[in-house]
Amino acid sequence: MAVSKFSDVDEYGFKREPDFDYQSYENIMSSYYTVLTTRSIKWTKFLKTGNILGDPRKLKRFVRKGIPGPMREEVWMKSSGAAWMQQKDPTLYQTLLRYEYDQEIADQIKIDLPRTFPDNIHFDEYKLGLYNVLITYAHHNKSVGYCQGLNYIAGLILIVTKNEESTFWLLKVLVENIVPMYHTKKMVNLITDIDVLSELIRIRVPDVHRHIADLGLPWAVIATKWFICVYAEVVPTETALRIWDCVFLEGNKVLLRVGISIVVGLRREILATDDISALIGLFRTLESNTTLMDCHRFMKSVFKIPGTLKRAQIDALRKQIYEQRKTSKLKDS
Template sequence: MQTNKDVTRDDRETASLLDSSGACPYGFKRSESFDYTTYNRFIRDYIPVMMRRKRKWEVLLTKSRGVPEAGSKIKRFIRKGVPLEFRAQVWLSVSGAEGEINNKPNYYAEMLRAENDPDVLQRIELDVLRTFPENVHFQEEAEDTQVTPLRNVLAAYANHNPTVGYCQGMNFVTGILLLVTKNEEQSFWLLDSLIGHRVPSSYYSTGMEGLQTDHFVLHSLLLKRTPRLVGHLQQHQIDLQVVTSRWFICLFVDVLPIETLLRVWDCLFLEGEKILFRVAVTLAVNHQHDILSQPSFINTINAFKNIAKGYDVLNCHHFINEIFTIPGSFPQRRITEARAAYQSKRSPKSQ
């Protein structure tokens, strides 16, 4: 693995196009083992692409006087990439969060003032302190620290949705929202647009029933697309849920590289939960040869842990194209039917 000391001056200068503090534009610090050469191979090509996209977005937003309503044009624009400058605006618009803010201007403040369950607050506090310790914006001493905003949004959401309350993983999702919006109220409503609207709220319930159901859905999709991989997991007695739970609970936070993650979320806010399955299937299919070559339980587990560390995932523009081609046709109906099959399997009708 290449270290910072080994990189060329040109590599460092290219990386500095995006930051000058040893951190990425979103505040994540680069480790000693950060691979500047591979990163710059990607970024040299990606910057011109996003500069062109930025100009096209500027024209679109000016002509439309804001983000256009859902349709083929905005879908095409979002799939091709939302520039950092417009990401919060686009997410708020396509998710419906902007409408909630306008219709309920005092609601977030009310939820923040409401009394919380002490047990929920204790669990939130424990996880707030463990959220993105490698990010400069989640240091308590930082001028623009997001630690208090994170605590506030999670506490307010627990009051807003007491059925869910707080579950591990929500801290990472909310942390990313805050990094993009730098606004508590906007992050609160974006979180609400995700949980229960774009992903099942039962991902975060006590029994995580939704998570179990959707692992069955993913299993059925992989069985059709790469049955040998499913057989390999069965051979080594590996439950698919063991290696992919974090993908769904954290919506791929800390799994995908940050820019790839945000490109996935661009699509998630517009197109909903099927994006998660598209990403999962694409990762599995793209890395099936490596996974199938693993000789043991632990080797296979480690292969899944490293599944998103290759250049094919870092190159987010290419990866987004792949999630819309590799899984093939992907109507929402297929997910709905698979979920129904799982529920029927769990609770067979009495004869």
């Protein structure tokens, strides 16, 4: 049996599963390394211009092709608007660190810290920083406070940036501007967007939508973790980060594109399942799926497979679903 040249720990410190498909990974990476080298050279030149926001078309094209790891913090901060927010209130994070914290919130965060990326060999060194980010944000935005899911988002941002303050601002712009009301108690927009995803899949791949409905698996079971964690802890790490590259620039529409692309990519496997447990198992093993492991090819599919997906269409669907839910509640009351 051939020995893989790859470690059993990935570049971000996550341990690979015992049944990890090293051969497929090696085949994928043999071409992806060339992509990374090319993109790094081009990004270095682009960043030297000093104003990547001044050329939005080029920025979108570059982001969709992937941001090199060492440049992600700078590009995420600028493309998402987090850098602008920080400039408006540069002392906010340090001020929040001096607050007296609610003990119940602090205790809940401390309980979740050991559960956050236990398979990451470096994560012990990030735990204090993650606690600081989560507790300060909980007290800064009391309508959100702290909920499970934020630890995975902030944790992965921290692994990338290795900077508490940048992590705080990126978490803030994500939760408040990009996926607003996903992490509040009622999760209004999260619930709505799960229904939007279901409807978009019904339109694009009706046989898959019908099969999932026939097996009785609610879309909330499938997609809640996808959206609330922004695909962290759902897909391979580099694929999640490539998704985030686009989410920080283009917004939550990307989450729907990714969801559709996953379902279309798994169409044969989904239709081959004959019971709900097999279907759940399929969706729970996306981290080891070789299609999703090939992040560069997958991200190309994200902007092709769903076809035209205009924001106006999404907003109209959201409004329609929200109104239907409101009407349904009135009838039930």
